[in-house]
Amino acid sequence: MSRTASAGTARGVRVRARARGHRVVARAKADARTASATRAVCVITGGARGLGYHLARALVARSCAVVLASRDGARAETASRTLGAACAFARCDVGETADVEALGRRARETAERLDVDVVYWINAAGAVTKNAPLCDVDAREISAVVRANLLGPLLGARTCERLARETSKRVVVFNFGFSDWGANLSKSAATHKSTKTGLSALTKALNAEVRAMSPPIRCEFHQLSPGLALTRVLLGNGNANPISKRVFNALAEEPSVIADALVDRMLALPEGSTSPVEYLTPLEAARRMFDELPRIVTGSGGRHFDANGDRVRTSSDVRYDDDGVELLPFE
Numbered sequence: 001m002s003r004t005a006s007a008g009t010a011r012g013v014r015v016r017a018r019a020r021g022h023r024v025v026a027r028a029k030a031d032a033r034t035a036s037a038t039r040a041v042c043v044i045t046g047g048a049r050g051l052g053y054h055l056a057r058a059l060v061a062r063s064c065a066v067v068l069a070s071r072d073g074a075r076a077e078t079a080s081r082t083l084g085a086a087c088a089f090a091r092c093d094v095g096e097t098a099d100v101e102a103l104g105r106r107a108r109e110t111a112e113r114l115d116v117d118v119v120y121w122i123n124a125a126g127a128v129t130k131n132a133p134l135c136d137v138d139a140r141e142i143s144a145v146v147r148a149n150l151l152g153p154l155l156g157a158r159t160c161e162r163l164a165r166e167t168s169k170r171v172v173v174f175n176f177g178f179s180d181w182g183a184n185l186s187k188s189a190a191t192h193k194s195t196k197t198g199l200s201a202l203t204k205a206l207n208a209e210v211r212a213m214s215p216p217i218r219c220e221f222h223q224l225s226p227g228l229a230l231t232r233v234l235l236g237n238g239n240a241n242p243i244s245k246r247v248f249n250a251l252a253e254e255p256s257v258i259a260d261a262l263v264d265r266m267l268a269l270p271e272g273s274t275s276p277v278e279y280l281t282p283l284e285a286a287r288r289m290f291d292e293l294p295r296i297v298t299g300s301g302g303r304h305f306d307a308n309g310d311r312v313r314t315s316s317d318v319r320y321d322d323d324g325v326e327l328l329p330f331e
Helices: 003-037 050-061 073-081 097-114 139-167 180-185 190-211 242-251 255-267 282-298
Strands: 041-045 065-070 087-091 118-123 170-175 219-225
Touching: 041 050, 041 097, 050 065, 050 073, 050 118, 050 255, 065 073, 065 097, 073 087, 087 097, 097 118, 097 139, 118 139, 139 170, 139 190, 139 219, 170 190, 190 219, 219 255, 242 282
Parallel strands: 041 065, 041 118, 065 087, 118 170, 170 219
Antiparallel strands: none
C-alpha cells in the first residue's frame, strides 16, 4: 500500500471515529434532555387496546416515558408509533414468567437511562368470557381469564417488588380491580367478577406484605377502578343488551375521558399512599342514574346509545366497530 493510500485510510478511520463519537455525545445529550423533562417511567400491560392505550396516551401527554406492552408485539409496535418518541413497546404475555421479568428489566433500564426515580406499573391486561352460566363457558376461556386477570398481576407484583428492592426506586403498581360498591352492582360473568374481586383482595394483601418487609422497600399497590368504560370488555361478546345500554348512557364513559381523569389522580398520589383510585364515586353514580332515570324508563335513548341501541355519533371522524366500541387511530 502506498504512503498516500495509508494516510488516506488513517484519516478515514479518524473521521468515522469522530462521527461515532459525535453520535454518542448527541445521544447522551438527548437522553439528558429527555430525563430532565420526564416525570416517570410507566409500564402498561394490555397497552395496545382500549383503556390501556388511552392511559398510555394520557401519560405521554403528561411528560412520562411509556413502555406499552402487549401479547401481540406487532400491534404494540403499531400502537406505540401513534404516540410518539416517548412511547416504546414490548411484547409481553402476562401469564409467562420470562416475559414479565423481561418487562421488569426493560422498566429498570429505561428508568436508569433517564435517571428517573419513579416507575409506574399498570396492570391493564385483562380478559372476559361471554356473559353466560359457567356451565356454558368453554374451559379454555375460563383459563384465559384467570391467567390474564390474576396470574398476570401476581407475576407483575413479584417483578415490581424485586425492582423496588434492587434499585431503591419508588415503584407504584395499579391493579384493575372492582371497587366495593362496583362489585355489588356488577352483572358481569362469574369468571370476570370473581377474578376482579380477587384482584382487589390481592392488592390489599400485597400492601400488608410490603409494610411487613425489612428492610422496607418503596413499593405501593393501588386498586384502579375505571368504572364502565365503553371498550370491548364491556360491549364485546354480545354482552351489551338493550336494557344495559340504557344504564350505560348514565354510568359508562368513553375510555379517553376516563383515562385523562385517572392519570391526573394517579400522578398526584403522595409516596406511601395505598388509596384506591376510582373514576366514579357512589355519590356521582347515584346522581347520574337519577338524571338519566326518565330516559331509562321510557327507552328514549341517551348520550351513548339511541332508542334502538345504536351508537350516537358525536363526530363524523369517530369510527366504531359492530359492538359500538370506538376504534383506535391505528385500527
